[in-house]
Amino acid sequence: MTNPTLTTDPRPAYLAALDWVADLAGAVPADRMADPTPCDGFDVRTLLAHLVTTLRRPASIAAGTDPLAHPVVSEDVLDAPATAYVAEAAALKSAWSGPEGEALLDRVARLPFGEVAARTALTVFLNETLVHGWDLAVATGQAPEADPDLATTALATARAFLPAEPRGGPVPFGPVVEHRPEAGPTERLANWSGRVSTGWVTTGG
Template identity: 40%
Template structure:
């Protein structure tokens, strides 16, 4: 992955994306933790665990240049998810505060890239995608940042084309999005979610 993702500083977009997720996480009532999400393998609680693990993994990558993927955390109280996510995103921001890290190569299971590319195609795309999953599961309680979704959709279409699906890629076949769907719904459909 090269191009504009490697040439620009993605940290402002990452900050917006994780702040949006943080607002959604804070809006989750305890009684909704067992509800399903559009991401078939996750209920709301499991998605929150995945999100908390994701910001901490991204922080570890910034701190060390490589990552040992964490398992979703256990033992978080029903009312503790917002705090756990906020702690992870603060660690993430601190880990990537040094400008030099944007050019440093980092290694993840899908390749080795400059840090800026990882933040764009990893942290921002993942956060935006799961923001829609969580928002959808909760009945869309907050407005979502459409600009983030438009950018993420462009990256997804470039780096995850429709013919790159199957066991080695954790996304289902591209699904149709309804006519007039917003950028989040189009992104979700591109990544294999069923969009009603």
């Protein structure tokens, strides 16, 4: 994963992504929790619990604590991961909003691949949020495309921060998957991040 300089404010896109995934999480039927997802090793329940971790890590950045102290899967929310995601997304939005959130953007944040400015970290979490949102949507029969402008912006950023090579090892993404001609920008972002659409989306869209 490369580390180009980011000078823009990623918060509007990131907070919009949180809203999208919170809506998806809130609509997950209780009987779909054991269903598989495109994210290897995660069913719907554990994917949602991982998504909670993707909230807790930027929350730790805002609080000045170690984001990597949170495990990959937040096992404490496995009984009600969708409810936890909705509640913690709302709290995270509050932490990063307004002048208080803006003041955090140049704070140093520790991520698995190294230390970066918090504004850069939020672009990483934006990609993760949208890609896992796509995972959740296709796994639970929901509309898998976020706002096109949001996903297009995220895709452009992902291409800058996550080049096609190398992948694997310290860069925890699979090889780029060629997207379908009719794929929307969220699906294309998922493909860029190594997700395979086959078997998860219909050929018509």
